[in-house]
Amino acid sequence: MTTQIAEIQGAYDASGKEKARALQTIYVYEAPVRLWHWVNALCILVLCISGYFIGSPLPSVPGEASNNFLMGYIRFTHFAAGQTLIVFFLFRLYWAFVGNAYSRQLFILPVWNKTWLWGVIYEAKWYAFLVKDPKKYIGHNPLAHIAMFTFMLFLVFMMISGMALYSEGTGQTSWQYKLFGWVFSIFPNSQDIHTWHHLGMWAIVTFVVVHVYAAVREDILSRQSMISSMVSGERLFRDDLKD
Numbered sequence: 357m358t359t360q361i362a363e364i365q366g367a368y369d370a371s372g373k374e375k376a377r378a379l380q381t382i383y384v385y386e387a388p389v390r391l392w393h394w395v396n397a398l399c400i401l402v403l404c405i406s407g408y409f410i411g412s413p414l415p416s417v418p419g420e421a422s423n424n425f426l427m428g429y430i431r432f433t434h435f436a437a438g439q440t441l442i443v444f445f446l447f448r449l450y451w452a453f454v455g456n457a458y459s460r461q462l463f464i465l466p467v468w469n470k471t472w473l474w475g476v477i478y479e480a481k482w483y484a485f486l487v488k489d490p491k492k493y494i495g496h497n498p499l500a501h502i503a504m505f506t507f508m509l510f511l512v513f514m515m516i517s518g519m520a521l522y523s524e525g526t527g528q529t530s531w532q533y534k535l536f537g538w539v540f541s542i543f544p545n546s547q548d549i550h551t552w553h554h555l556g557m558w559a560i561v562t563f564v565v566v567h568v569y570a571a572v573r574e575d576i577l578s579r580q581s582m583i584s585s586m587v588s589g590e591r592l593f594r595d596d597l598k599d
């Protein structure tokens with residue numbers, strides 16, 4: 357009876373032998389890349405929420421002003437998450453030099469490679485449901501690659517503009533001002549930096565929404581693992597069955 361059920365479920369082949377499906381997996385995302393991905397995602401979540409409240413503070417809180425430190429806590433949370441983000445970014449940059457080939461993808465767009473360029477067009481059609489068959493990629497597909505590279509440019513902008521705003525608080529003799537004070541020669545009015553830093557947040561929010569949609573969609577439609585690959589590091593190609 358148990359065997360019959362197992363056979364129905366496909367655990368045995370016709371000759372009664374146990375059937376193990378040989379699916380191909382490739383180790384792609386090393387542990388430091390995965391650690392960075394999730395810490396970075398968490399920092400960005402905290403930065404977007406705290407940053408939103410820095411830009412649009414809550415109505416004044418009741419009671420004696422000196423008894424309230426709500427905005428102080430919100431700003432502290434923002435600065436702590438911002439500096440954690442920067443430390444992990446530097447770590448991720450270091451890993452691009454010492455890690456595997458896929459750890460470098462995020463920082464280099466192979467625009468000189470014709471196959472890659474055709475891949476961008478194919479993937480655009482695939483995301484628009486205009487072609488039927490997904491292509492297989494061990495690392496990022498070309499369109500995702502462009503999105504992630506662009507996201508990194510925005511991230512660098514947010515770190516530089518954020519540190520410039522932070523240096524206004526620490527003062528002109530601080531190391532923060534020595535390193536990032538040059539931003540004020542581009543935007544002499546710091547309100548402009550606030551505005552661009554704020555707009556940068558919405559660009560990043562847009563990336564995250566599209567990114568999570570694409571990760572879930574690809575996990576289901578592309579016949580390759582996605583979300584679990586950013587957890588285990590391994591990409592599974594579901595169609596490479598060898599009975």
Ligand code: HEM
Binds near residue numbers: 411438521560
């Ligand atoms: C994804 C990354 C980040 C997001 C989404 C973000 C978002 C925001 C937003 C929306 C504001 C309010 C701007 C306004 O309307 O005035 C803000 C302010 C600020 N952010 Fe960020 N930020 C990020 C990264 C950083 C980083 C890395 C730092 C560096 C420590 C930083 C430091 C600051 C500072 C100093 C302010 C001004 C605080 C104030 O005037 O009270 N931010 N951020």
Ligand code: HEM
Binds near residue numbers: 401458461462567
């Ligand atoms: C603030 C939120 C997030 C940001 C900023 C972000 C950013 C990124 C970046 C930059 C990469 C490239 C990693 C590298 O090459 O080192 C990546 C990969 C990836 N992310 Fe996220 N991510 C976020 C949240 C998420 C969430 C919530 C999920 C799951 C639903 C997810 C799933 C993935 C997957 C599956 C990959 C690998 C895609 C591939 O294999 O081509 N991410 N993400």
